Amino acid sequence: xxxxxxxxxxxxxxxxxxxxxELTYKAYTLSKPLKGEVTGVFAGDALPEDxxxxxxxxxxxxxxxxxxxxxxxxxxAYKHILEAMIQSEEPDIVLFGATHTGRDIAPLIAxxxxxxxxxxxxxxxxxxxxxxxxxxxxxxxxxxxxILATIITPDNRPMMASVREGVMLLPEEHPNHxxxxxxxxxDFNESWVKSEFLSVVPKVKKADFNSAQIIVSGGAGVGSAxxxxxxxxxxxxxxxxVGASRAAVDFGFVDKDxxxxxxxxxxxxxxxxxxxxxxxxxHRAGMEESQKIIAIxxxxxxxIFKIAHMGVVGDLNEIIPxxxxxxxxxx
Amino acid sequence: xxxxxxxxxxxxDTANVTGDAMKADxxxxxxxxxxxxxxxxxxxxxxxLTIRDKIGGEVVVxxxxxxxxxxxxxxxxxMGADRVMLITDRKFAAADTLATSYVLAETxxxxxxxxxxxxxxxxxxxxxxxxxxxxxDKIGLNQITYVSVLREFNDEYxxxxxxxxxxxxxxxxxYPVLLTVTGQANTPRYPNCxxxxxxFRADVKENFDTSEISAAEAKxxxxxxxxxxxxxxxxxxxxxxxxxxxxxxxxxxMLKGGDLKMYGTKPTNIKQLVRDITKVYVxxx
Numbered sequence: 130x131x132x133x134x135x136x137x138x139x140x141x142x143x144x145x146x147x148x149x150x151e152l153t154y155k156a157y158t159l160s161k162p163l164k165g166e167v168t169g170v171f172a173g174d175a176l177p178e179d180x181x182x183x184x185x186x187x188x189x190x191x192x193x194x195x196x197x198x199x200x201x202x203x204x205x206a207y208k209h210i211l212e213a214m215i216q217s218e219e220p221d222i223v224l225f226g227a228t229h230t231g232r233d234i235a236p237l238i239a240x241x242x243x244x245x246x247x248x249x250x251x252x253x254x255x256x257x258x259x260x261x262x263x264x265x266x267x268x269x270x271x272x273x274x275x276i277l278a279t280i281i282t283p284d285n286r287p288m289m290a291s292v293r294e295g296v297m298l299l300p301e302e303h304p305n306h307x308x309x310x311x312x313x314x315x316d317f318n319e320s321w322v323k324s325e326f327l328s329v330v331p332k333v334k335k336a337d338f339n340s341a342q343i344i345v346s347g348g349a350g351v352g353s354a355x356x357x358x359x360x361x362x363x364x365x366x367x368x369x370x371v372g373a374s375r376a377a378v379d380f381g382f383v384d385k386d387x388x389x390x391x392x393x394x395x396x397x398x399x400x401x402x403x404x405x406x407x408x409x410x411x412h413r414a415g416m417e418e419s420q421k422i423i424a425i426x427x428x429x430x431x432x433i434f435k436i437a438h439m440g441v442v443g444d445l446n447e448i449i450p451x452x453x454x455x456x457x458x459x460x
Numbered sequence: 461x462x463x464x465x466x467x468x469x470x471x472x473d474t475a476n477v478t479g480d481a482m483k484a485d486x487x488x489x490x491x492x493x494x495x496x497x498x499x500x501x502x503x504x505x506x507x508x509l510t511i512r513d514k515i516g517g518e519v520v521v522x523x524x525x526x527x528x529x530x531x532x533x534x535x536x537x538x539m540g541a542d543r544v545m546l547i548t549d550r551k552f553a554a555a556d557t558l559a560t561s562y563v564l565a566e567t568x569x570x571x572x573x574x575x576x577x578x579x580x581x582x583x584x585x586x587x588x589x590x591x592x593x594x595x596x597d598k599i600g601l602n603q604i605t606y607v608s609v610l611r612e613f614n615d616e617y618x619x620x621x622x623x624x625x626x627x628x629x630x631x632x633x634x635y636p637v638l639l640t641v642t643g644q645a646n647t648p649r650y651p652n653c654x655x656x657x658x659x660f661r662a663d664v665k666e667n668f669d670t671s672e673i674s675a676a677e678a679k680x681x682x683x684x685x686x687x688x689x690x691x692x693x694x695x696x697x698x699x700x701x702x703x704x705x706x707x708x709x710x711x712x713x714m715l716k717g718g719d720l721k722m723y724g725t726k727p728t729n730i731k732q733l734v735r736d737i738t739k740v741y742v743x744x745x
Contacts, residue, residue: 141626149534201629204593204603229625233605236593240561247690248588266708272585273474279709305636323602325632327619332627343741367737389589399744400737410713411474420744424736439740441733443725451730459734 130165130255131265132156132222133215133287136191137230138177140200141331145177148226148294150186155297156224157187157304161257162261166223168192170313173206174200180310190216192313195410198322202230202327206321208237214313215242220287222265224253227291238411239289245282246289249391251296258283265290274391274410295339295395336370336387336394343369343400344419346389348412349376350405350427350445357382359449360404367458372396374412377405390415404445408433425449461614462517464508464566467579467595468501468536470529474584483592497532500580502642502648508578509540509649511613518542520571524552524563527664530683537659538651546664549688552699557586559702561594565694567686568599576618577638581606589640596638604631608644 134156137146149169153235156167169183171193183191199206211234215223223238225231227249239246252268264281265288271278282288338344345367347360357377371396373415389396390412398449401419406412408424408431416422418435424437425445434440441448472493508519521536523529524547533544536643547567555563577596582589589605596603610622611630613683622629623642662681665673676682696702723733 133659139626140624200625204596206603208597229606229623232589232590233593233603235595235604236557236590239590240558240594240597243558245556245558246588247705248590270713272589273470273587275474275713277711278707279711280705281708282704283706285704323633323637325603327632328627329632331631332625340682385644385692400741402737421740423733433532437648437720439701439723439733439736441723441725441730448725448730449613451727452734455731455734 130160130163130222131218131220132160132165132167132224133218133220133333133410133454134167134169134188135211135223135225135231135235136169136171136177136183137228138171138173143175143177144179145182146226146228146294148228148231149294150182150412151224151294151297151299152224152292153183153188154186154299154303155253155292156222159222159253159265161187163255165192168218168220170211172199172210172214181308181458184248184306185303186299187306189306190309190311192311194313194315196315196317198317201324202233203322203324204233207234207324208241209318210315212238212241213315214229215287216256217313220335223287223289225289225291225347227293231291235289235291241384242287244287244289245280246291247282248291250290250292253290253292264288270391270410270414274414293395295397317362332386336372338370338372338389338394338396338398341370341396341398343367343371343402344389344396344398344416345369345402345404346372346374346406347377347382347404348374348406348414349380350407350436351377351382352405352446354380354382356446359453362453363402363404363449366453367400367402369398369400369402374406374409403433403437406433408436462511462515463571463573464512464517464519464576464578465510465574466505466521466536466712467564467572467577467592468502468505468521468523469498469500469580469583470495470523471524471583472496477549488513495528495531497535498580498583498686499639500582500584500643502580503645504578504580504639505536505539505541506639506646506648507610507639508576508608510543510646511576511618514615515615516534517575520545522547522564522567524555524560527666527685530662530664531623533683534659534662535651537662538656539645539649540652540655544683544686546683547691548685549698551688551695554700554703555698556703556705557588557590557594558704559698561591561598562697562702563691564591565595565598566691568595570691571589577601577636579638579640581640581642582621592640594637602633603639604633604637604639605640606642608642610645616709658684659701690692
């Protein structure tokens with residue numbers, strides 16, 4: 130069971146995207162029991178500064194190609210280069226991070242290789258299947274997250290899957306492999322460059338969920354952008370980060386960077402306080418692994434109460450000011 | 461003058477699973493969900509109409525789905541689409557993104573000399589975001605995904621902003637090109653009243669009495685439907701047959717009933733809640 134992992138660099142920091150490390154380790158756990166190799170494929174203007182970290186999580190080899198013209202996401206160029214790398218390896222499994230880059234390139238490659246690509250997997254495992262031998266089982270939420278589907282690609286190779294950042298966890302103890310880097314020669318074709326990148330502006334990341342122990346999130350029930358101030362104040366009083374459901378973002382209460390859920394960030398804080406969030410499956414997909422969930426909602430039937438540990442049925446616009454007052458009193 | 465194709469999909473409204481759509485066991489009753497125009501595809505359609513309205517051309521909306529999917533084509537006509545095409549055949553059923561993109565790409569090739577293909581970023585039922593790029597690959601088009609702003613366009617090129625997750629990229633591309641469009645891009649227009657009066661009876665041919673058909677045709681009410689055979693497609697690449705991915709198992713998600721502690725709304729109850737939150741936080745740390 131030979132695996133390939135698409136290695137992605139964060140263009141702003143010049144370092145590896147976390148998901149590339151997460152998937153390297155995942156590929157290691159899938160391939161190693163079956164004596165398979167894990168190979169990384171990288172294309173870009175320069176290698177990520179911290180490339181060696183990959184070898185600390187089970188990467189056997191890295192195939193890479195660097196060229197100044199790959200500074201920007203020229204999808205067609207990336208497709209041709211990565212596809213050539215993948216084909217040269219004849220892998221069983223290919224994993225991509227479900228980032229805006231991975232989701233741009235992976236479908237092009239799957240289309241070109243005429244194979245299956247399963248998006249946003251939350252679990253991956255290898256098992257024997259009928260007369261097909263060992264294949265990859267890909268579990269993903271579908272139908273807006275209301276069902277969990279197990280998808281297989283029984284007759285085609287490679288079996289391709291994408292996974293979002295933060296879904297696969299890294300272990301405390303991990304394998305350490307010697308560095309083995311191989312330059313993959315590519316005859317760069319100028320016709321692959323079809324777009325012109327006029328400028329690039331790094332985004333100011335307004336929410337930092339990675340290090341947040343407490344997240345206070347607001348949803349449609351907050352009612353207005355003005356009321357969302359209460360969510361910010363409660364987060365700040367508790368020393369936490371501000372989150373939001375998709376509805377709150379769509380209504381313009383708060384910036385999209387704060388969105389938690391299937392189409393936002395996946396978070397696992399110690400405390401998650403959901404205010405005016407009904408708890409649609411799309412939102413739960415991003416937060417239900419939180420250690421303790423506190424729900425404030427007007428609707429006693431809201432699904433959020435089914436996963437919450439503490440709950441209040443009431444108007445958050447009345448409840449949060451009282452909470453803030455006590456938090457101040459308690460100092 | 462540009463020939464613009466919009467790829468659209470009718471989807472179950474998975475984003476609004478309200479009480480009625482929940483079964484007693486906590487799973488979703490899929491049959492109770494209404495079918496809607498995939499939200500991201502409306503932004504793609506709006507972008508197409510904006511471009512056509514300024515530089516001229518034709519907007520063709522394509523959807524693959526059962527005859528009922530003609531509803532979103534009717535809505536497209538209300539919004540201002542020039543032409544719609546329903547790609548429908550039982551042999552297309554259970555298509556994954558590879559098989560779907562094959563059918564859509566072949567349809568676009570049949571239309572011929574298309575300058576611009578616009579698709580929504582992703583559909584809310586599958587959330588794969590794969591069909592757009594896979595269509596681009598099959599036609600050999602340049603692609604720009606996650607387009608969040610249409611900055612500038614003319615007969616020669618367009619300039620868009622792409623949401624690159626950690627950065628915003630300002631990208632210029634000539635035609636032909638395929639864009640996938642996010643919800644930040646625009647506000648889709650309301651159906652036009654005059655066009656609603658014009659197309660309110662628009663439907664697939666089979667839903668008209670034979671006696672009405674020639675009159676309906678004259679009024680442009682017939683939503684044209686195309687089968688596998690009409691498009692001359694390779695059956696082995698369509699539907700379940702042409703799909704490398706197979707659904708092995710489906711599990712309904714059930715909400716786990718937890719050890720929920722409820723609080724009242726009196727100030728003393730809220731005070732207790734604040735105390736308990738603090739206590740729990742200390743415990744889990």
